[in-house]
Amino acid sequence: MTEFDRLKTLQKTAAQNVNIKVNSVHISLNFDPSERLSQDRLKEIAATYMDKIGFGKQPYLVYQHFDAGHPHIHILTVKVDAEGNNIGTHNIAKERSEPARKALEQQYNLVRAEDQDRKKYSLKPAYTA
Numbered sequence: 001m002t003e004f005d006r007l008k009t010l011q012k013t014a015a016q017n018v019n020i021k022v023n024s025v026h027i028s029l030n031f032d033p034s035e036r037l038s039q040d041r042l043k044e045i046a047a048t049y050m051d052k053i054g055f056g057k058q059p060y061l062v063y064q065h066f067d068a069g070h071p072h073i074h075i076l077t078v079k080v081d082a083e084g085n086n087i088g089t090h091n092i093a094k095e096r097s098e099p100a101r102k103a104l105e106q107q108y109n110l111v112r113a114e115d116q117d118r119k120k121y122s123l124k125p126a127y128t129a
Contacts, residue, residue: 009059010076016084025055025089027075027097032111035071039064042073045108050075052100053092057082 001009014023029049031037037045046062060077079087105112 006059006061010061010078013059013082014078014080016082017080017086020080020086023079025075025077025079027077028072029075029101030068030070030072032116033070035111037071041108042071045104046073046075048107049100049104050077052103053096055087058087 010024014020017023027049029045042064043062046060047056050056050058050060055077058077058081060075063074063076065072065074079089081087101113104110
């Protein structure tokens with residue numbers, strides 16, 4: 001699918017219920033700077049995370065960014081299911097996202113968020129002249 005097609009899929013799904021004012025969800029999954037994860041592994045982690053929070057059947061986009069001192073991905077999806085119903089997100093962070101994150105850390109042998117150093121990482125230039 002082209003980028004346009006992927007966007008249209010999300011828009012078409014969201015349009016199934018115009019009464020849902022906030023119809024999209026943005027998620028950022030962040031990893032320790034020491035972790036070197038392939039694109040395939042990041043996609044796998046994203047898919048597992050989406051399943052664990054109850055959005056696995058939803059269309060979603062995953063983008064890897066290099067704009068911070070640590071690896072991370074952004075996930076965008078919609079809160080409207082295939083039948084036009086709202087997918088509730090009240091307390092999703094505490095009730096679904098945090099347990100999902102902890103399970104992913106164990107399943108994929110990732111650095112636990114609780115164990116990460118709270119030191120500041122300096123950004124390195126992406127391009128040098």
